[in-house]
Amino acid sequence: MIRLEKRPQPSKAMSWATPLLAVVATMIFGGVLFAALGKDPIQSILTIFWEPLFGEFSFFYRPQLLIKGAPLVLIAIGLALGFKAGIWNIGAEGQYIVGAICGAAAGLAFYPIESVLIFPLMVLSGALGGCLWALIPGFLKVKFGTNEILVSLMLVYVAEQLLASMSLGLLKNPEGFGFPGSRNLQQYPSAHNAELIAGTGMHWGVVAALIAVIFAYIMLTRHKLGFAIRVTGEAPRAAKFGGVNPARLILFCLGASGLLAGLAGMFEVAGPAGQISIDFNVGYGFTAIIVAFLGRLNPLGIVAAGLLMALTYIGGDIAQSQLGLPAAAIQVFQGMLLFFLLALDVLTNYRVRFGTGEVAT
């Protein structure tokens, strides 16, 4: 018989080992899934994990790692702050969209004027847009006790409709021959979030992600606010006793995560994506939830997890085109990662005992 025995203290070693175990388990069961779909499992896994880094075309894929990783890390850092405090912002995808719309709109409003002030203005407006969008569930929770999970999630669908409306209406490219979508910001130098060093994938979003990581790390380990977040997550009553104002903390966490998601959206629309279009969002906001947990809600862990998830995105694309794996199989594969992580997390607080345990002898 296998039993679980509660550890007196959560195991530090296990809390770092479980993400790795989860990756291994995902590889095994993902392989089984791919085999069931009639693909060679080992080749599929290699295509996803090996090809982008060391394959023939890795010179093309490696920069993609930063391009895809940056928004994931940026969003996940914000989400992790809330998750640590037990505040569940599930709507980062919506905040990402609204940030992109606001950022693009701020830039396009000045088209075709060239000025160094335009890009910073876009950054501010993207951040503000995402922040305000996330504060909607925040205020509703504080004022009326609504559930932030539901409200933030539903606002994703509102944001998607807003995105469609913008691409077909207000922000539609007047010179676009009637096609949906805004002007391409890549062709508007003042607004373009260009690569800082050519061929590396390094753009302002990557810089912002790194700054966010450092800030979050210092805040969580050394600052009063980070301590308030951690205590609230561990023991809300103790936090209140310690002097944390729960309403203010909710607004801070949702506002901060919305702000970062908005920034991610803005950097994406001004750079790699280039324009507001109906299918602008590709699920970074949801994948970032996995990234946040896979990284143990720890800023440094999130960097590693973000790069890993970016890898599965890129590798998944390659597997789709080269092996004909369906896109849904790749999503299942990514979902498995979170599933195994959460399941294996039990090991942090419990140890597995084999046999019937303590028997009188």
Add this chain to the structure above:
Amino acid sequence: MTTPLLALSGLTKAYPGVIANDDVTLDIGVGEIHALLGENGAGKSTLVKIIYGLVKPDSGVMQMHGTAFAPVDPRAARGAGVGMVFQHFSLFDALSVAENIALGMEAPPPMATLATRIREVSETYGLPLSPDRTVGDLSAGERQRVEIIRCLLQDPKLLIMDEPTSVLTPQEVDILFETLRKLKEEGTAILYISHKLEEIRALCDAATILRGGKNVGTCVPRDTSAREMAEMMVGSTLATPKAAAHDAGEVMLSVTGLSAASPSAFGMALKDISFEVRAGEVLGIGGVAGNGQDELLGVLSGELPCGNGMVSFKGGDLSTIGPEARRGLGVLAAPEERLGHAAAPDMSLTENAMLTGMTREGLARSGMLNWTKARGFAERIITEFDVRTPGPHNAARSLSGGNLQKFVIGREVLQRPEVLVVNQPTWGVDAAAAADIRQALLDLAAGGAALVIISQDLDELMEISDRFAALNEGRLSAPKPTSGLNVEQIGLMLGGAHGMEVAHV
């Protein structure tokens, strides 16, 4: 010699780093009320957990009626006739009494039958309890009756009771004792765990004292003084807390016409409470849990809101000031619930020292935390209050209840409060540690602090407070000087026995 009901011999149970039970031998006779005494960590819990099938001993045997008894789980123990009433009730607030009892049964009979049996048992043993009342509306004493009746329905031969009187008024205690004596007459043995030595002297036939996991002696409680028993428990002579003579100073904390709603559905709203506490004075607030204690502490610590001018410190209104700013002023508090309220269970002692020490101990400068200083503060608490733990990096939940309590009280006392509000300072703490905590509180008062001690332990309040008031159904009686009050008067101030009656003998 007759065969004992339960004979334990040579029971040993070791956990990593500690031997919880070391060769414990103990006999409990049929119809005997047997007290199990010992400090926190002496191994009482482990021993009863072994008997109740929750823990397997490493070695040693148990015999019941002369035949081997080795329950693999609590179900097996219940099957063999062992019932247990835990210190912490495991009841669902939103369910009725009968539903709660049915949940704990292997094969519950139909509700109507069960309700009838609950009524029968409750009348036979003088534990009036209506099966269809919602548990959330019951007093602590009534909740305990639910647990006792749950055990009695299984017709136990041995009933284990862990600190049963800690939540009862004196009158309720008397009635519980009548019930226990009646059970004894019917031949049920009772293993009674308590820190209250006077109760053990009044009730028990025999007592076994554990210290450091070993059986260090037995005695007949009736012929042994409480002091002798306490000294057997700690293995040394005890110091009685002494209050230094002091004059009441200026009014530090004053509460006027305080009314506040409870944040929880099953909580108790505070109704028109007024009192004041002067420098150097200890105000004891007695009462059975659930009568507004948590709410009062919450309002005084700043966690719960209250109306303008209802609470003031040295004449200044506190109502708009939060917990952290109150600490800055010198108004500190220590809540009852150690894990999850006074301390975050999974966080280290250093982090928990930071929790309330941040402002007053200067552990943070412009928002940046100084962890080195916090660790120093945690270490100081550990040394000065003799908290048994390997070090400040350990999680709060890894400490035993008594040790964590010493940490929590120490953390506030060492911050030199001007006003300190404590709810249940020594709940579940052994005699020696309780004496230390009380002494620390008295020293604090002698140093000019104003103390509000909320407690269910009346002996404790009589010992350390200058004035006494009772909290009952959210109302506070007018505080009276402690000297000159007797237990009967206090019991009446506490609202009597909540409609209890003595067992039909």
